[in-house]
Amino acid sequence: MDAIVKNFPALSGTDGRPSQKEAEDAVRVLLRWAGDDPEREGLLDTPARVAKSYKELFSGYDLAAEDVLGRTFEEVGGYDDLVLVKDIPFFSHCEHHMVPIIGKAHVAYLPDGKVLGLSKIARVVDIYGRRLQTQETMTAQIAKAIDDTLQPRGVAVMIEAEHMCMAMRGVQKQGSTTLTTTFTGSFKSDPAEQVRFMTMLRGWK
Numbered sequence: 001m002d003a004i005v006k007n008f009p010a011l012s013g014t015d016g017r018p019s020q021k022e023a024e025d026a027v028r029v030l031l032r033w034a035g036d037d038p039e040r041e042g043l044l045d046t047p048a049r050v051a052k053s054y055k056e057l058f059s060g061y062d063l064a065a066e067d068v069l070g071r072t073f074e075e076v077g078g079y080d081d082l083v084l085v086k087d088i089p090f091f092s093h094c095e096h097h098m099v100p101i102i103g104k105a106h107v108a109y110l111p112d113g114k115v116l117g118l119s120k121i122a123r124v125v126d127i128y129g130r131r132l133q134t135q136e137t138m139t140a141q142i143a144k145a146i147d148d149t150l151q152p153r154g155v156a157v158m159i160e161a162e163h164m165c166m167a168m169r170g171v172q173k174q175g176s177t178t179l180t181t182t183f184t185g186s187f188k189s190d191p192a193e194q195v196r197f198m199t200m201l202r203g204w205k
């Protein structure tokens with residue numbers, strides 16, 4: 001760590017992050033890069049606000065999915081069939097352009113003696129969403145975290161999202177949706193389980 005701080009003086013925070021002042025200075029540079037004047041009245045507090053909002057938008061870096069998923073329940077009356085939490089809304093930011101990805105995650109698993117608190121699944125989506133992401137990485141990370149900690153018979157994750165980097169800039173295609181899936185265990189090996197996941201997801205609205 002010391003070596004990193006020495007080689008990269010901007011990384012002067014105790015955990016290797018820049019200080020608040022360095023973050024605010026960086027925002028002032030970007031404001032000038034955008035063509036505005038960081039010293040005009042309306043922008044004076046903006047660097048502090050942006051630094052603060054980054055703490056919230058990227059709070060996933062300070063959280064571990066394993067901590068959230070640690071609490072499981074075994075008394076579920078012998079229930080061992082598919083559990084699906086669908087339409088979990090999330091906001092993320094693409095790692096290429098740092099602009100929003102807006103979407104919904106659908107997460108299912110086949111329990112093997114243990115179930116998760118339902119809110120924990122949504123919390124895991126937020127932990128990975130509140131980082132710089134590609135949609136593929138985020139999909140795989142959610143599936144892996146649940147697979148590793150709960151060790152269920154299988155996990156299925158589908159994410160559908162709109163990428164603002166494709167809508168607001170570049171190719172400028174508003175309204176297109178990207179779908180990604182990750183399947184593990186029985187969902188991966190048994191096409192019938194994938195069909196059941198899709199049917200539960202799309203079958204009843």
Ligand SMILES: Nc1nc2c(ncn2[C@@H]2O[C@H](COP(=O)(O)OP(=O)(O)OP(=O)(O)O)[C@@H](O)[C@H]2O)c(=O)[nH]1
Nearest residue numbers: 094095096097133134135136163165166169170171
């Ligand atoms: N696979 C994948 N690509 C993404 C994701 N988010 C953004 N991208 C793409 O990342 C690519 C970056 O392409 P580059 O050619 O390096 O960058 P660029 O010149 O800004 O590309 P354009 O967006 O086409 O203007 C673009 O095609 C984006 O659409 C994602 O979650 N997954």
Ligand SMILES: [Zn+2]
Nearest residue numbers: 094096097165
């Ligand atoms: Zn992008």
